[in-house]
Amino acid sequence: MFKELDPILHSQLRLAIVSLLISLDEAEFSFLKEKTNATSGNISVQLEKLKEAGYIDIKKSFRNKYPLTTCKITKKGIQAFETYVKDLKTYLDPK
């Protein structure tokens, strides 16, 4: 039986961001941008959507007078990611 997939995670860029964050304690905006090959504008929009869903925390600070954005996955985000992967598997191996 196919499960309905979480629309927040069912987007390539948001899924890539969450997959990176699940393996790290925290990551800077520039790291996420570099690894996903996304534009700054696009990544900012997707990070905001993930934050609104409560899947990630965004911390804004300064380093050497330059703004620094750091992202961290939340417990809710981890749960959502695990459920998403489980549901995704039902499409590959439907029983």
Place this chain on the structure above:
Amino acid sequence: MENTPKQHLDLIAEMIQTARREYNDSSNIYLLWGWVVSIASILQFILIQMHHEGMSGIGWVVLIPAALIAQIVMMMKMRKKEKVQTHIDTIMGYLWTAFGVSLGIVLFSQGKLQENTFPMVLMLYGIGTFVSGGAIQFRALIIGGICCWVVAIACFFVPVQYQLLLLALAVIAAYIIPGYLLKIRYKKNV
């Protein structure tokens, strides 16, 4: 065009692999302490042999504060370069903090521990190095940690001045050699 579930799972696997490959170069910290401890202990041994017992600890007095300052500067520089903090970085932070606190307690209790001080210090070196090696899957550090424990046992059976030579030997095996190998591994992966 909508991606297939297989493509989504492949993307997840790729991103997790990408994140896993991230690790920060900590080789300079191992090298710093490896050289400081080996030089200070060998110097103390030489000064004792030359009957300058009164000033035999001069190496420790000068080098330890300098190394502490150097470590703070190095760590601040590392923080500036780091774009991510991995789960392993967090575990290592706790591990080496626990090591520092335990080492502080041992050194504070030197008066009571007497000739058992160095074996206790080596046991702590062994824990820090062995666990770090396991966490970052680096065999040279694991072997270095085991060397510290073997040397710790040996230290219980020799006079303090020879313990100094064993201490130097242990840090060469546990910090200096793995430190250089770690640097090579990091450069290959960058």
